[in-house]
Amino acid sequence: MIRGTKNYLVFLWRCGRIAFVGNWLYYAWMGLLTMVCLAGLNAYARQFTGGLVTTGMSDQVSWGVYIANFTFIVGVAAAAVMVVVPVYIYRNKDLHDLVIFGELLAVAAIIMCLAFVTVDLGRPERFWHLIPGLGKFNFPRSMLSWDVIVLNIYLLLNVHICGYILYCRYRGRMPAKWFYIPFVFVGIVWAVSIHTVTAFLFVGLGGRHFWNDAIIGPRFIASAFAAGPSIIILALQVIRRFSTYAIPDRALLVLRSIVQIAMLVNLFLLANELFNEFYTENLSVASARYLFFGLHGHHALVPWIWTALTLDVAATALFVLPLSRSVQWLDVACLCAIIGIWIEKGMGLVIPGFVPTPLGEMVEYRPTMNETLICLGIWALGFLCYTIFLRMSIPILQGTLSKANEGAV
Amino acid sequence: MSDEDKKTPFVLALLTLAFLGLAAAFTWGRSSAPVAPPIPAPPVPKPTTVRISAGQLMKSGGDTSGLACYTCHDQANPPEVKYDAEHRVILPKEHSDLIASMKNCDTCHLTKPVKLEYAGDGSVIIPKAHEDWLIVSHGRNDRNVNCYNCHNPQQLDQLVTRDGTKLRLDQATLLCASCHGTTYRDWQAGVHGRTNGFWDRKLGGITRQECTSCHDPHHPTFPQLIPLPGPHRLHREAAAETTNPP
């Protein structure tokens, strides 16, 4: 027992140490990310001191880029598990190790989600009010309470699976199937649930007709399963380029086929939504009208959404064409998908729900510099976490960091 | 040493400098966000009425000399109803003091205090904007403007209903009720006109208003008020640039 604990602590210590070791490119990258993080931390200190008035939010538009980014990143976290499906459901053993990279991405993404929600709170020190038993938890009526539960359990699931497999690999042991396979399958279902619960946050509000629509949930899943694997495709190429870990092209193509279907479904659902909003011609489509065409002289989001749609269509076309079987075009398609979906799911979903207000007032929203710095800081935090996770896991998977060479380094 | 290794100390040195620069920027950097103009403090409204009724005047112990009709009038000769060129009934100019003194200027003019002007003989000059106070306008198409529809010509400090019931000046509500029955019914239920005090009558009393505290019987349409300022947005410096400023 005590030796087991000591072994584990040594393992953690070595993992921690290796995060600070690398070549000049590594230091430059981590240094840059740290600086952006610090700028975000400083901006958050200003926000904590001055209140949320330092953001561009107001009573009329009371959620902004924080929740927009949160919504997008929850989708990425959910879709990271999409790497798991071909491996465990289709028994594609060659891609086995990539499951780790996907789930580590999910962990980094959940950390970003928790950060985005924390910076959005008016009284973050009162987070303990959310802890069941300690505080007063409005489960099951409040969808936000569901979100708190599913996100944290998803984090624990992925940390457990990755942690266990990596530690077994470090020890040179075969992982016991019963200790992680059930969690993997739970994780697949759970991934869909975290994003559906996040969608239900919006869908459940009857007073906001832009959100109170059954199609929001499916659109969330479809766009998440397009943007998430796109990010993983790019991340795998970064791993391939900057480490000695070999990523087979077949892995990228499997993910590509997932994104193909997801993008097509996403566009189909979008077409459904557009028909619903614009054929009906009643008062409840005011928000959609504001988003796509402007309303009562306000049109700040119109260029954004049309850019997003163009990128989405371009990405779909590229993914469907055999052109994207080549890595360069695949990268272009992934970038188009990621940026397009980030816009339409972030600003294109959250902000129009508030414009016009339930009393018909038109107030637009523009994030402040402080708000943007905090967002960039959290994105940098996510990249930082994921880089550290990769920096720790790749040597373990390759065998260069293992219990066997504990004494040497 | 290879090129790679030469770069690492260089990068670390660069990072050290960058962190120092960042620390300096945090400590001495100042945000140059535009400052919004301060919101002018609006007045705190009080529960007044637009007018003082004759009854209120009497109860409050105010100057009721204007209501002593026979100081100027002759009991034997009821005054003649005067008409203007468009055949509208004019309230006598001699009554302008009485008219003005029974108005609560502050209730309507809450944001813009009123400065009254006086004529040589000390009587108040009705402001140009309110010269309509001197024209009687009661009922649809002014069909109820004859003074003696309400005033008793034989006893000018009395009011009289259509069926001949005599009322005191402070019983004007019953006179109004004699024609405006449905409104009177609502008023009795507490639904027409303001009630101040306690909704829970067991814990305290209430104050109701007489009809003539809000409605001048000679032009009963409720007067226009000057509105208090509208809402100010949270981000006013940005709002100034938009097309519909607050």
Added chain:
Amino acid sequence: MTGPTPGGEPSHPKPANGDMSRRSFLRASAAFATGVAAVAAGLAPLRKLGDYCSVDEFLQKHYKELTPDEMARVLARIEREVERQYGIRPHVRDYKPMNGVEFVYALNLTRCVGCRRCVHACVAENNQSRDPEIQYIRVLKMPNGTLDLEKGDHNYAPAAVPEKGFFYMPVQCHHCKNPPCVKVCPVKATWQEPDGITVIDYNWCIGCRYCEAACPYWARRFNFAQPSIPREEINPNMSYLGNRPRYRGVMEKCHFCIQRTRAGRYPACLEVCPTGSRKFGNILDPDSEVSFILQNKRVFVLKEDLLTLPRFFYYFDI
């Protein structure tokens, strides 16, 4: 070499004991130390934080779980905090709901002239922030013939009201029987009391603003900054769930002037209305004004299709 060698051998000769050379250790430490300094400097704005919250306030339990003793201590603490912040000695009480009372509000749209005295009387009575400006009541100027709220004008400023061809509709918290805001609050910081008032525990709210997104009547307000109230205009008669000064980062809204109505009085908006458009009372009392209105007038509610079941009824007389 084409790329970094994570965990591999560095390409320059290492000292025999396996540690980094002293030079590289110093370099790394310098970078690390300046990084820590940058973190400290980054957190520098927190110096201006001032009185954020006391330990007692941080650990305070939910309103519904406070024993009478604890509540008395909490009220005393709040009185001290308000005195320290504003220099006046307030009287903060916890008013309990009365038995057999369910509040209902009725508003006569024929009589409302849009003068906004209700808005500002509410601000004065309930110690709302003047800058940033918080107003619980929003008056809409609507053109005759429509209830399409998009056609409402919130910023009308004519020389005199009412204007011909328009009617005026004040909107505030409707204290719905089926409140969406109560449903969505993750920490139960807002709930409906037995007398119908939907209240907020300002010491429990975490400021997530989900309730503000959920309310179909845009009735809830958030303190985006530290509220500012002029000292001479503070109303010292305060209640825990009502008009005590709120904190930065929490929600607030109309609470039917709980410090007045639970003592049997009319709310401030009603008391100041020059035309008597506002009516308030106990719907369970058949002799109340609101019972008369609901029985005899053609009342309607806003957004009835949402089935929020508001306790705020509008009607036209003429």
